[in-house]
Amino acid sequence: xxxxxxxxxxxxxxxxxxxxxxxxxxxxxxxxxxxxxxxxxxxxxxxxxxxxxxxxxxxxxxxxxxxxxxxxxxxxxxxxxxxxxxxxxxxxxxxxxxxxxxxxxxxxxxxxxxxxxxxxxxxxxxxxxxxxxxxxxxxxxxxxxxxxxxxxxxxxxxxxxxxxxxxxxxxxxxxxxxxxxxxxxxxxxxxxxxxxxxxxxxxxxxxxxxxxxxxxxxxxxxxxxxxxxxxxxxxxxxxxxxxxxxxxxxxxxxxxxxxxxxxxxxxxxxxxxxxxxxxxxxxxxxxxxxxxxxxxxxxxxxxxxxxxxxxxxxxxxxxxxxxxxxxxxxxxxxxxxxxxxxxxxxxxxxxxxxxxxxxxxxxxxxxxxxxxxxxxxxxxxxxxxxxxxxxxxxxxxxxxxxxxxxxxxxxxxxxxxxxxxxxxxxxxxxxxxxxxxxxxxxxxxxxxxxxxxxxxxxxxxxxxxxxxxxxxxxxxxxxxxxxxxxxxxxxxxxxxxxxxxxxxxxxxxxxxxxxxxxxxxxxxxxxxxxxxxxxxxxxxxxxxxxxxxxxxxxxxxxxxxxxxxxxxxxxxxxxxxxxxxxxxxxxxxxxxxxxxxx
Numbered sequence: 019x020x021x022x023x024x025x026x027x028x029x030x031x032x033x034x035x036x037x038x039x040x041x042x043x044x045x046x047x048x049x050x051x052x053x054x055x056x057x058x059x060x061x062x063x064x065x066x067x068x069x070x071x072x073x074x075x076x077x078x079x080x081x082x083x084x085x086x087x088x089x090x091x092x093x094x095x096x097x098x099x100x101x102x103x104x105x106x107x108x109x110x111x112x113x114x115x116x117x118x119x120x121x122x123x124x125x126x127x128x129x130x131x132x133x134x135x136x137x138x139x140x141x142x143x144x145x146x147x148x149x150x151x152x153x154x155x156x157x158x159x160x161x162x163x164x165x166x167x168x169x170x171x172x173x174x175x176x177x178x179x180x181x182x183x184x185x186x187x188x189x190x191x192x193x194x195x196x197x198x199x200x201x202x203x204x205x206x207x208x209x210x211x212x213x214x215x216x217x218x219x220x221x222x223x224x225x226x227x228x229x230x231x232x233x234x235x236x237x238x239x240x241x242x243x244x245x246x247x248x249x250x251x252x253x254x255x256x257x258x259x260x261x262x263x264x265x266x267x268x269x270x271x272x273x274x275x276x277x278x279x280x281x282x283x284x285x286x287x288x289x290x291x292x293x294x295x296x297x298x299x300x301x302x303x304x305x306x307x308x309x310x311x312x313x314x315x316x317x318x319x320x321x322x323x324x325x326x327x328x329x330x331x332x333x334x335x336x337x338x339x340x341x342x343x344x345x346x347x348x349x350x351x352x353x354x355x356x357x358x359x360x361x362x363x364x365x366x367x368x369x370x371x372x373x374x375x376x377x378x379x380x381x382x383x384x385x386x387x388x389x390x391x392x393x394x395x396x397x398x399x400x401x402x403x404x405x406x407x408x409x410x411x412x413x414x415x416x417x418x419x420x421x422x423x424x425x426x427x428x429x430x431x432x433x434x435x436x437x438x439x440x441x442x443x444x445x446x447x448x449x450x451x452x453x454x455x456x457x458x459x460x461x462x463x464x465x466x467x468x469x470x471x472x473x474x475x476x477x478x479x480x481x482x483x484x485x486x487x488x489x490x491x492x493x494x495x496x497x498x499x500x501x502x503x504x505x506x507x508x509x510x511x512x513x514x515x516x517x518x519x520x521x522x523x524x525x526x527x528x529x530x531x532x533x534x535x536x537x538x539x540x541x542x543x544x545x546x547x548x549x550x551x552x553x554x555x556x557x558x559x560x561x562x563x564x565x566x567x568x569x570x571x572x573x574x575x576x577x578x579x580x581x582x583x584x585x586x587x588x589x590x591x592x593x594x595x596x597x598x599x600x601x602x603x604x605x606x607x608x609x610x611x612x613x614x615x616x
Contacts, residue, residue: 028057035082039107040074041576041598048223049075052195056159057082061194061215063165065206066223068199068342069320076161076195077104080134085156089137090182091163095296097137099318099567104135106570108600111135114142129154140167143181149188157192162213165196166335169208174336183214199225200339203406225338225405229345232397233417234355234390236490236527240328244268245275247354248306252278253323254299257308258340260329260361262286268328269308276306283309301567303558311340320347320569326354330361333383334390334404347573357391359448359490363500366493366509381496388494394418394425394525423525428488429515431481432497432522435488436512438473439498442466444507448489451506456482484527491524549616550581556612560605571605572596584613 032053036042045053048066052075055062066072080087091097094115104111110133112124127133128151142148160182162168168179186194196213210217237243244257257272259265262284273280279302281295299307300319307313311331325344331337337355345351362384369380390400397416402409412419438451453460454468457475468474477485489506492498499509514520554568554577561568576596585591591606592599 029054032057032078032082035078036074037598039078039081039109039598039600041592041594041596041601043595046071048221051221053079055219055221056193056195059193060219062219062221063196063198063206063209063213063215064221064223065198065201065225067225067227068339069227069229069346069348070199070223072163072197072199073100073103075197076159077107077109077135080158081109083158085158086128086131086133087135087159087161088152088157089135089161089163090140090143091137092140092167092176094139095293096163096318097139099300101137102566102570103318106566106601106604107598109134111137113137115139125151131155140176140178140182143178143185149185152185152189157189160186160189160192160194162194162196165198165209165213166201166205168196168212169201169205174339180212183212187214199342200335202335202404205335225402225407226398226409227342227345228413228415229348229350230341231350231352231415231417231420232341232355232401233352234357234397235417236487237328237356237358240356241268241271241275243354243356244272244326244328247324247326247352248272248276248278251324251352252304254302254304254319254321255306255324255326256313256317256322256343257306257326257328258311258313258331259308260310262310264328265308265310272306272308279305281305281307283307283313285310285312301561303554303568311336317343319343319567320573321349322346322351323349324352324354326356328356330355330357330365330387330391332365334386334401335383337387337390338401338405347569347575349574355391357490357494359486359493359498360500362388362494362496363498363506366496366499385496388496392491392494392524394423394523425523426484426526427521427523428484428491429518429521429523431477431484431488432492433516433518434473434476435485435492436497436508436516438471439506440508441471441473442468445501445503445505447504447506448486451489452485455485484524487524487527488522491522547581549584549613550577552612552616553577553580553609556608560608572601572609580609580613585610586614 052064056079094117097113167176265282265284269280269282299305322344325341341353396413398413399409455477496510498506557568557571561571579594588606
């Protein structure tokens with residue numbers, strides 16, 4: 019591999035460029051290590067949490083190295099978001115996608131060496147014409163974003179990513195930088211192999227997002243639970259729903275209940291509607307988007323204040339990535355997961371439909387997710403241990419750490435529920451089993467002669483209130499699964515439970531009251547500062563005039579620093595973190611005037 023300067027001088031120069039372009043005084047976390055390797059021409063896999071500044075690790079070197087950095091990114095919308103942000107900082111960037119009408123001008127600029135960054139989709143990797151284009155100019159770096167997509171062990175495998183290795187091998191002298199926020203040890207090893215990166219090129223920055231407050235609780239009244247969340251957190255938010263129909267229902271209900279702008283997003287909407295809704299969300303400072311995971315990786319919006327799941331995601335990896343779209347600006351944010359027993363029952367039934375070689379791995383993923391959902395301990399600790407870290411036992415910023423739940427033994431009640439499922443023929447849903455166990459005088463129960471069973475009426479009082487949480491726990495842990503017609507049947511090692519060899523414990527369900535909403539966290543970003551509010555209004559107007567989202571002008575953190583420090587000239591304004599040279603030139607005088615008037 020080619021060598022340039024020693025790492026010391028390179029990083030000193032990079033810090034100067036960091037200050038000039040982005041307005042930051044120094045690197046954060048592992049950024050310096052990644053940038054140093056890139057400047058030395060060494061191929062690297064960087065595993066960095068969302069919000070840790072992954073894009074900076076190739077955008078900054080791209081302005082310092084001779085040639086163009088080719089960035090492979092999976093979604094056009096994401097590329098265009100990053101393109102706007104790069105250009106706002108004075109970086110020469112372009113996209114080459116099917117949605118770009120100026121592709122001839124982009125290709126000419128690339129051949130002329132006039133681009134620092136060229137964003138493309140992985141589908142182009144297999145096209146000979148694209149390979150020929152790359153051979154017509156000097157290349158500085160290949161940057162592969164969302165690199166977990168290259169691995170079959172990753173949670174979002176995409177076959178097109180497997181075409182990247184042959185493309186990059188054709189330009190073996192060009193270093194490679196792979197980036198992901200979501201990869202366990204097995205997936206990281208596979209990415210290194212699939213992209214031809216040496217094992218000593220792995221840099222893991224850690225997975226903790228301390229600004230995100232994790233909260234997980236059972237669904238009891240989904241629209242009201244989400245309404246409370248929207249009320250408590252007035253900034254932009256995302257609600258992930260499991261189906262297109264649920265997206266439409268929740269978007270309509272939340273819009274009516276909250277009075278806030280709420281839009282749907284799913285693959286069934288016309289492309290122009292999806293594009294318009296996403297653009298509206300990216301530009302908004304208070305909109306809620308209700309979406310399927312089709313909304314996915316195309317979101318590069320730093321000021322999302324909450325992400326809610328209306329049903330369980332497919333794995334801890336998916337949960338981590340989806341919740342990571344909250345609080346990318348480092349400000350406080352909330353991740354709320356609302357789950358039901360049926361989520362796990364349906365997921366476990368789907369495992370049987372995948373190819374046999376993958377079933378064991380899929381069951382392990384579900385078991386890990388169930389462990390996160392059901393833990394009475396620190397959510398963050400469970401999450402980080404899943405990715406191989408050794409976190410403290412208490413994070414102080416999840417629902418269980420803030421309001422520790424009580425753990426109760428429900429083994430005897432679990433035995434009764436399992437017995438009822440068995441004695442009724444393992445073909446009835448929870449509602450019927452509940453009636454049998456609590457002795458309800460019901461026509462269907464009598465018609466099936468289930469009122470004659472030994473389990474009829476054996477649950478009463480406080481036990482009756484715990485039946486549903488116990489059923490949820492048994493389904494989450496795989497001891498009860500759903501039949502094709504929605505009945506509950508025994509699964510796993512239920513004999514150990516029925517014999518008393520295995521105990522079942524659950525957290526005591528909280529009382530249903532409005533006070534529960536406090537567990538989701540305090541309202542982040544309270545304003546109340548007239549100057550800060552005035553700066554946000556100015557930012558909104560300037561963004562609208564430029565046709566970009568407000569955060570492209572400045573992040574909230576920069577506005578808060580302006581309001582606190584009250585710079586009086588451009589020199590003082592240039593010391594505000596996030597105010598680089600290009601933005602100082604474009605917006606500095608306007609913000610100084612607003613500060614002076616307040």
